[in-house]
Amino acid sequence: MKNIVFLGAPGAGKGTQSEFIIKKYGIIQISTGDMLRAAVKAGSPLGKVAKEYMDNGKLVTDEIIIGLMKERLAQPDCKNGFILDGFPRTLAQAKSLDIMLQEDMKTEITHIISLEVPDEYIVERITGRRTSPVTGKIYHVKYNPPAVEGMAEDGKTPLIQRDDDKEETVKKRLEVFHEQADALKSYYKSTGKLFIVDGTKAPDTVFAEIEEILK
Ligand code: AMP
Numbered sequence: 479m480k481n482i483v484f485l486g487a488p489g490a491g492k493g494t495q496s497e498f499i500i501k502k503y504g505i506i507q508i509s510t511g512d513m514l515r516a517a518v519k520a521g522s523p524l525g526k527v528a529k530e531y532m533d534n535g536k537l538v539t540d541e542i543i544i545g546l547m548k549e550r551l552a553q554p555d556c557k558n559g560f561i562l563d564g565f566p567r568t569l570a571q572a573k574s575l576d577i578m579l580q581e582d583m584k585t586e587i588t589h590i591i592s593l594e595v596p597d598e599y600i601v602e603r604i605t606g607r608r609t610s611p612v613t614g615k616i617y618h619v620k621y622n623p624p625a626v627e628g629m630a631e632d633g634k635t636p637l638i639q640r641d642d643d644k645e646e647t648v649k650k651r652l653e654v655f656h657e658q659a660d661a662l663k664s665y666y667k668s669t670g671k672l673f674i675v676d677g678t679k680a681p682d683t684v685f686a687e688i689e690e691i692l693k
Pocket of ligand 1: 488510511512514531532533535536537538539540543563564565566567568571642651
């Protein structure tokens, strides 16, 4: 059983590595960012509240996120293992997660993978990031371009850029990440299940390291 948590700055490669893990191990990915973006797109009450925080690069409140995750983890597809991408982001979320897993699911986190990328790399990585609306696959205009420039796999649907992937918002998101990162890492260090991975390398190289960890 693999219940994986990804830690790492925005743009560290959590989403990309999650895609590889899903393919190889057949477990599901839960991305709170993707869930919130879906809520914003649907115009739901949650989406309306979340949008305000997201557009400013701030964290949505712990209360909202924890409620959202509690509901998500109760779904049957989580029973065979999962990757958490973008959650937990605060110490309060990490503690709630442990309790939810223990009490509601009689399970626990098996691996915490911290993908480490220095800030200097992040802005270029994120501002060049594009997503395929067809498959959800993540591209980069320079480092991982699609087959047809600017287009999704069908060659005709334009790739999209996340609203919060603009430079000013990225800087704020990085600042917010650093406010929480040390506390989260030290919380998980004591579990003996924290693995640090150099996220500056090519995606395949990073994945090879992750495969070793998940063996
Ligand atoms: P992400 O796609 O993980 O970069 O998340 C995009 C945005 O969604 C973040 O900048 C936050 O505003 C919000 N968000 C996603 N996950 C969380 C979380 N665990 N706690 C608080 N806010 C979150």
